[in-house]
Amino acid sequence: MDLLKLQSLLSTVWVVWFFVLFLGMLWFVLRPSKRQHYASLADIPLRDERAGTASRSRRAGGPERESGRQTFARSI
Structure with missing residues (x-):
């Protein structure tokens, strides 16, 4: 077999393999049994922190504790 034919x-x-791999990833992500899991992840930015427990960075005294103006004034 000629090297050019082998390359072709x-x-x-490779194109067929990546297409099958892509379809497999789509199936893995979009399967109906995971719909509730992804819906719960989608509303994370909309959750109210005061309703649940405090975030880890607030308990640890992280940078979210101070407002931007206080941090800026302290650095000057």
Whole structure:
């Protein structure tokens, strides 16, 4: 088998392999059994922190504790 023919065959096989891999990833992410899981992850930015427990950075005294103006004034 000639090297150019082998290269042509392998490039075709790679395209088919990546297409199958892509379809497999789509199926893994979009399967109906995971709909509730992804819906709960989608509303994370909309959750109210005061309703639940305090965030880890607030308990640890992280940078969210001070407002931007106080931090800026302290650095000057």
